[in-house]
Amino acid sequence: MELKATVQIGKKGMTEEVIEEIKAQLKKRKIVKIRFLKNADRENFKEKVESIAKKVGAQIVEIKGYTFILRRE
Numbered sequence: 001m002e003l004k005a006t007v008q009i010g011k012k013g014m015t016e017e018v019i020e021e022i023k024a025q026l027k028k029r030k031i032v033k034i035r036f037l038k039n040a041d042r043e044n045f046k047e048k049v050e051s052i053a054k055k056v057g058a059q060i061v062e063i064k065g066y067t068f069i070l071r072r073e
Contacts (some may be wrong), residue, residue: 005035005067012040014052022056026072032058036066 007022025032036041036042049068053060058070 003031003033003069005033007032007034008037009040010037011039011041014048019052019055022058022070024050026052026056026058026070030072031061031069033067033069040066042066 005027006053009018049060049063053070058072061069061071
């Protein structure tokens with residue numbers, strides 16, 4: 001199954017709107033693929049992914065490059 005990134009994080013970074021969108025998508029489909037765009041702040045990427053997962057109550061399934069998959073717990 002090829003999962004496409006349905007949430008993209010850009011130069012504004014992790015806004016409250018992005019967090020709410022991830023929560024909504026997780027509620028709807030239980031799994032979401034998220035991508036950090038080239039213009040996003042990618043410093044401390046892994047820590048940001050862990051922070052996002054904690055905020056939305058999800059598990060990290062996979063991290064590949066600057067793309068990651070979360071699954072609702």
